[in-house]
Amino acid sequence: MEFMQPATWSEALAMKAAHPEATPIAGGTDVMVGLNLDHGRPESIIDLTRIRELGEWGSDDGWLRIGAGVTYTKLIDELGDRLPGLAMASRTVGSPQIRNRGTVGGNLGTASPAGDAHPPLLAADAQVELASATGTRRVPVREFFTGPKQTTMRKDELIAAFLVEPAAGPQQFSKVGTRNAMVIAVCSFALALDPARRRVGTGIGSAGPTPLRATEAERFLEGVLDEQGSWDRRTRVSEAAVTRFGELVASAARPIDDVRGTAAYRRHALSVLARRCFTWAWAAA
Amino acid sequence: MRVGESVQRSDGPAKVRGDFAYSSDLHAEGMLWGATVRSPHPYARILSIDASGARTMPGVRAVLTHEDVPGQKLYGLEIQDQPVLAFDFVRYWGEAIAVVAADHPEQARRAAEKVRVEYQVLSPVTEPEQALSANAPQLHPGGNVTREVKIRHGDQSARADVVVRGEYEIGMQDQAPLGPESGLAIPDGEGGVDLSIATQWLHVDQEQLAGILGLPKEMVRLTLAGIGGAFGAREDLSMQAHACLLALKTGRPVKISYSRTESFVGHVHRHPGRLAYEHGANRDGRLVYVRARIILDGGAYASSSTAVIANATCFSVGPYVCPNATIDGIVVYTNNPPCGAMRGFGSVQNCYAHEAQMDRLAAALDMDPVELRIRNAMETGSEMITGQVIDGPVPVAELLRRVKAFPSPLGAEGQGDGGGMHDLTAMPGGVSNTTHGEGVKRGVGYAVGFKNIGYSEGFDDYSTARVRLYVVDGRPRVEVHSAAAEVGQGIVTVQAQIAGTELGVSDVVVLNADTGVGSAGSSSASRQTYITGGAVKAASEAVCKRALELAESELHPASELRIENDTVVGADGKQIVSLATLLGDAVIEETREFRPRRTHRLNPETGQSNAHMQFAFAAHRAVVDVDTELGLLKVVELATAQDVGRAINPIAVQGQLEGGAAQGLGLAVMEEIQVKDGVIRNPSFTDYLLPTILDMPPVRMDILELGDPNSPYGLKGVGEPPTISSGPAIVAAIRAATGREITRVPVRPHDLTP
Ligand SMILES: Cc1cc2nc3c(=O)[nH]c(=O)nc-3n(C[C@H](O)[C@H](O)[C@H](O)COP(=O)(O)OP(=O)(O)OC[C@H]3O[C@@H](n4cnc5c(N)ncnc54)[C@H](O)[C@@H]3O)c2cc1C
Secondary structure: OEEEOOOOHHHHHHHHHHOOOOEEEOOOOOHHHHHHOOOOOOOEEEEOOOOHHHHOEEEEOOEEEEEOOOEHHHHHHHHOOOOHHHHHHHHOOOOHHHHHHOEHHHHHHHOOOOOOOHHHHHHOOOEEEEEEOOEEEEEEHHHHEEEOOEEOOOOOOEEEEEEEOOOOOOEEEEEEOOOOOOOOOOEEEEEEEEOOOOEEEEEEEOOOOOOEOOHHHHHHHHHHHHHOOHHHHOOOOOHHHHHHHHHHHHHHOOOOOEOOEOHHHHHHHHHHHHHHHHHHHHHHO | OOOOOOOOOOOHHHHHHOOOOOHHHOOOOOOEEEEEEEOOOOOEEEEEEEOHHHHOOOOEEEEEOHHHOOOOOEEOOOOOOEEOOOOOEEOOOOOEEEEEEEOOHHHHHHHHHOOEEEEEEOOOOOOHHHHHOOOOOOOOOOOOEEEEEEEEEOOOOOOOOEEEEEEEEEOEOOOOOOOOOEEEEEEOOOOOEEEEEOOOOHHHHHHHHHHHHOOOHHHEEEEEOOOOOOOOOOOOOOOHHHHHHHHHHHOOOEEEEOOHHHHHHHOOEOOOEEEEEEEEEOOOOOEEEEEEEEEEEOOOOOOOHHHHHHHHHHOOOOOEOOOEEEEEEEEEOOOOOOEOOOOOOOHHHHHHHHHHHHHHHHHHHOOOHHHHHHHHEOOOOOEOOOOOEOOOOOOHHHHHHHHHHOOOOOOOOOOOOOOOOOOHHHOOOHHHOOOOOOOEEEEEEEEEEEEEEOOOOOOOOOEEEEEEEEEEOOEEEEEEEEOOOOOOOOHHHHHHHHHHHHHOOOOEEEOOOEOOOOOOOOOOOOOHHHHHHHHHHHHHHHHHHHHHHHHOOOOOOHHHOEEEOOEEEOOOOOEEEEHHHHHOOOOEEEEEEEOOOOOOOOOOOOOOOOOOOEEEEEEEEEEEEEEOOOOEEEEEEEEEEEEOOOOOOHHHHHHHHHHHHHHHHHHHHOOOEOEEOOEEOOOOOOOOOOOOOOOOOOEEEEEEOOOOOOOHHHOOOOOOHHHHHHHHHHHHHHHHHHOOOOOEEOOOHHHOOO
């Protein structure tokens, strides 16, 4: 196995161009587990941890541009106020050790339907910045995932960063797992409210082949809030509407039965999570 | 370091710092690495094995199959039914078929993949009921019933005022020791072998290995390597024989260390079970009869199934007086993963059933569940359903009263207040932010259990200890040598405490366990402090007696002397001579075997017998918050009362009570090996979930030291009782919170939701 350690981003992109089959490694919390479980034997590995700018973040035209190598711990510490939904999700990832190593870039790279960073990125309509030796492109997160562990990223590309607007309103994230910490999601739900634009954003995790949006639920809730003039007056939303929102979220899911839970439970739990997340978010709006 | 003092474990600091050398860290110059070829089928006929491709792979030094086993090709703790390397058939998913030794572990693994095995795949027997059906394939020559235990006690047609029935199902729990199976075999160049190994019983490994290798026992020497947990998983052989065979074949040291996934097929598990119960009681709540049928799935090989089913049956009613009992316990062979010993050993499965039944009975009688238990509680002189009369303290009612009397835990259910700060770690779902109090209901549940300490049914239970007293650098030193396996329970410290107490010497060294001294028996059945402790005590007393004889004079007969603080003192407490001066160059050494009182086989027709040596009792109260909409849980508190007879090392006793309760909690709410069509679906810690610190609550404990008149210092085994009633108490609390029946563990979220 060849082990490459580029010192700069352009060097990394050149290596990826020359070795399209090479496996990039950031925190290694997925890659090393895969190696230990003998799930694959990569011919070569490109270690991205020497590239300083990957671990940094800044602003870009009103958006936050966050390097693919920013760890969950750093994200919680430095961006928790601006990205509360993503920070809540980050707090549920693994253990302190995993959050110290693991990155959102790695979560996107693995593209597991259970990746906890994905639902809040979907709810906030984030973008993924992909780079290759020949150029850079930005892909909306909602187009990024194409199947279980599959994305639109080409073999010669690397994830440079993701872009997300600072929260314009309340955000929530909830994750069901069968133990109270360090658990892979049985299902999860993220919600982002944008009162100024009158927009509702959602993300569903671990209940379909990819992370999903509950588009119909979003439009329904936007309609309810518009109709009642609730965005401005913050009036109470009827229980029936909240319940309906939960049902629509549940019906957007495409879950299966597996070792972590049943499809029926996942749907049920998602309707509960959606109701609760909205109630909490609305109380804070 | 004396008996009764809380002593920090000798291995603690190194383990916390990461300095402790576990068996997986073993190393020898020029060693080879072993890898194992395993069956991808739960049941198949082996048509051929072709290792030629593997033998020519780079770095490969040997590839062995059953043909290379020089001695006995079958082994097993109670029944020799398990192939060292499979031949004719494979009977479970992951069964070992061939082993490879290579220069590098990756070379060994790659070569293992190149061993070609041709199978005729057979349809596996995966349900115990299926195994018992007339047209099931016979998995072993004697049929599919590994053992049937019958208890016929009292009136077999007794009738009662109130009758409750229930059927319960227990999932397959794993011991999940953090240290994988591993060891290092070094050939001695003269045909023998030295094995460093993480095991629970050096001598039973030695005996089995000698048979397999076709060598006299003296040529197979074992040394205990650092153990990362055991809990029953290290009673059976795993890689021991494979490493020795490869080392003897290649003439090189061979190390084998299982991966996590491999570990899940490399050791036995706790028996899953189905238990059907009927309880009959009088209107006043007194038990009239219990009828039960207990079926345990033993998986592909017997391991310790025959003893586990005996326990499950003998203790099936719980620590209650029950004049009439009809119990059928049966353990069967299937093509599921083999099951054997795990902490609690048969008394865990049945406790879920008898405690659920007691709660049902209490509900049917409209009685307080604790009151009902106390009304039926065994006491000194009570008769078990096996006819054995229990002597010594039997504080069942007292334990129940104590757990009931504990104050309620602070904080209200679902501590959320609808806004502001929530301590998510106190909520069901924890930091995953699933509730701020919505849907949360609190329940309280109680359970009590008991089991045997030490071996039962006439098995020769003994341990051996060698104690030496000599002078180094002008100070007396005591050296203790036994083969007792330190599996994390603290037996090293206990041995030092006992020798230090008996000999009045402060410098006590406990040598590493090996087969250079007689057998200590296994570190299981909560027996080691009792039995090896007893042997160390006896050997220390013998050494002490000889030392005092040296000091004897007309003025001071030996019988009036004792040793205190490295000095011989007289009856009046006056110092007579320092031990160092007295001994000079002399070395006093004594070896003793210790045996507790004898036990007897169960009568095969009635199950009546004095089958057990000592009994230990514990009770638990659990307080659980349940998110009734999501089915998520927070065990808020566990409270326990346990009679330990005498706490030799109180801080270690507390550790056992906490750790044992955590393992009980695991089975109650999350730990399960999921087996489908004979294949383990979750062989990793990603999906085999163990409780974290956010799942395991603080344990309130009341440790009673009532003193057993028959045991050394009055002690009782403490390791297993915490694992027995903790889980059933939690499930009772979940029932109380949700009003649901819950007849299966572990309880899953979808069992609690619509
Ligand atoms: C004990 C444990 C607990 C965990 N708990 C959770 C959890 O609760 N929730 C959760 O979502 N995940 C969890 N994970 C999985 C893992 O920690 C996360 O997916 C994490 O985000 C991976 O980040 P990393 O930097 O370690 O990725 P790595 O392992 O370094 O890489 C992951 C994947 O991304 C690719 N990759 C990494 N960086 C780039 C890049 N810049 N460009 C292109 N591809 C790239 C890699 O090639 C690889 O395919 C857990 C893992 C462990 C070991």
